[in-house]
Amino acid sequence: MIVDFGDNLKHGRTVYMQHCMHCHGVTGDGNGPTAEYLNPLPRDYRQGWFKFASTGQNDPPNTGDLDRIIRRGIPGTYMPSFALLKEDEVANTVEYVRWLSMRGNLELSLAGRMSREYSEASVQDEIDTALNRHQQAVEKWNEGGQKGEEPVLEKTATKVRKDRLADLKDDLEKIPGYVDRYADQIATNWKQAQQLSHAIYPKEPRTPDTAASRSRGRLLYLRNNCHNCHGVTGEGNGPRTREFDKDPVTNEPYPTPGLYNKWGHPIEPRNLTVGMYRGGRRPLDLYRRIHEGMPGTPMPPYGKLEDQQIWDIVNYVMSLPYNDPMAGTPKESEEASEDEVAARQDQHEQLVAETADE
Template sequence: MFPLLTRARLMLILAIAASASTNGCSTNEAEFRQNLVYVKAQEKTLKSEINPRQLQDVDNVLVAFFGTPDDPRVPQVGDETADLLSQSRLEMAAGAVSSNEQGKPQGLYREHCAHCHGVTGDGAGPTAEFLNPYPRDYRMGVFKFKSTPKGEKPTHEDLRQILVNGIPGTAMPSFKLLPEDELESLIQYVQYLAIRGEVERALIYECANELDRDDRLVDFDAAETDRETYNEQVEYVTSIVADTMQRWVDAESKAVPVPARPEPADLAASIAHGRELFYGPIANCVKCHGDSALGDGQKNDFDDWTKDWTVKIGIDPNKAESGEEIEHFIAAGAFEPRNIHPRNLRQGVYRGGRRPLDLYWRVKNGIDGTPMPGVLMKPEGAGPDAQGLSPADLWDLINYVRQLPYEELSETGLRKPNFQRDRL
């Protein structure tokens, strides 16, 4: 149960949001795009359209909790999540690019991020379609490179590392030269957009799968005619927002600890053992990364952002006969499906970071949003015959992966590409 003051304040905000949606907004104001791709995916599963009035309820609730791109709002849903986002940080990142009277910058997200990730955080900015890989769509709340297990949110430090280091091999640059307060504002704004997107998806799912067609997500008229029903509706949507935010709070305690990296007495033996694991049945890295570790083990899979509106609802992007359905989703805002290729480990380019602990997290946790699984680990205290890798095994595997770029097979290709003429 949420505090009475919070609930009363939320009811007022919801009423204002409903009024604003009825009266319309200035065409000069930036707007968050509705997640039409997810709407269409739910409608395909249902084999019927979601009631437009319910989708308007979704928009009204989102404005009530999260505000607009020019006027963001921190959702007030309880003490447990009160410190997750800062209103002043969001205001520094949101809005048009400008500065205040003290010279403090505003509109940081649109200045640095929106051209790729879009104002909504949907990964559909003006340059996005021309980039490979596509920029991240935050709205699923899924991030690839992090210290937490698959299915968990990234920590604050995980997001900071991405901003500071960029993502090698992609269009994502480093922002390490930004002042600390600007970095912090961007981190929180990315969290804000991700939370908003997750809540939007949850509300759309609710309308599609839990409500009857004539039901209302939040019936604003009922505030006067059926207060009990209205209160229950407000409480329910508040719980969805609170649960979503709580998962981000909980992530801070879920980073996987990395044991000290042992200094092997015989590095060559460690690498040799790592090679056995790479090609062996437990780690089985060869299945995707290929016999030569060039990333050519399989090339027909897709990431979870693509599967969300294709494979998950019965569309196979690899089949030509799926073309018409795919075009239907592209018209709603999706991008042309692209296969996700395993990393070419001989290049020595590690998108999630090249530090040993980064590689430890990638192998142990897997990579969220991709087919890359976490490796099977032996339970703590298990005997030598137990299935899985020990921490020492995992470090041997990492030692092998880290030396792959320096093998003769790798060096031959790097030393003299076949398109490069000898210099005089």
């Protein structure tokens, strides 16, 4: 059984309603009564995007991940630690969060299917395509000296709408089938995520944290464009925080500069000089964040790198709170002036050039 539907789930719901609902919402959409005042916002569980899981980027979290998040909270955010909850309270809340996430995912999948097939935009698309095809056929017919029958528009707007309505009627009857299929798929994903083979573990042990490793890490940090977001000095102020990100749905730039998460909210790259890691501060936690990225956020996965390279980056990143990588140069203030930014850029280009042949 994927979720235990008995008393445990009921108990989990009671704990959830008491401790979690006011932030994460009754349905787990992350929109509880206190949510709007928080940054970052409480997690919306419905898409199945969890930032701090030990599983792969396309997997749901496993129960151990959720247990850990609930007990430890997420440092640097409003997600509190619930260390005082009893063993069974945590375990049952974990089940309830899994249930909310699966159910929300099912609803979104169904709604997504329906709006893909039957939204006004998709109907209009079909009408426009039919019109375009017809126009092209008529042009060809004219160019060819109007030989044969004049092409007729068979797929008129009225016909397209009528056909879609008929399809919708058929489709509504099939909904129970879709529900079963989507539900099976979602349940299988959550079940598989429980298997050890889905947890991300490095194949190579951590490279000893030496000056040489950190310096290789620094180079990899620059070569892999971490600095575009996190900044040359790791302070979270790279050029991407001043550029206009595009809304992936409309393809229009967002009104304010900076990065956005998949929920359409502004998000800042972490200031790596502070040493506060939301997903845990063990080297393994950082390895996983870098290897798999952080789902739902712009932090990309770097699984294509060799383990040794990721460990070098981890060693470098973990040294940042203690060592200024640009020792001797003035620190960039929160609101860096254009000149300072330009100077930093130059400095960076030089650094990359100098180290490029190593």
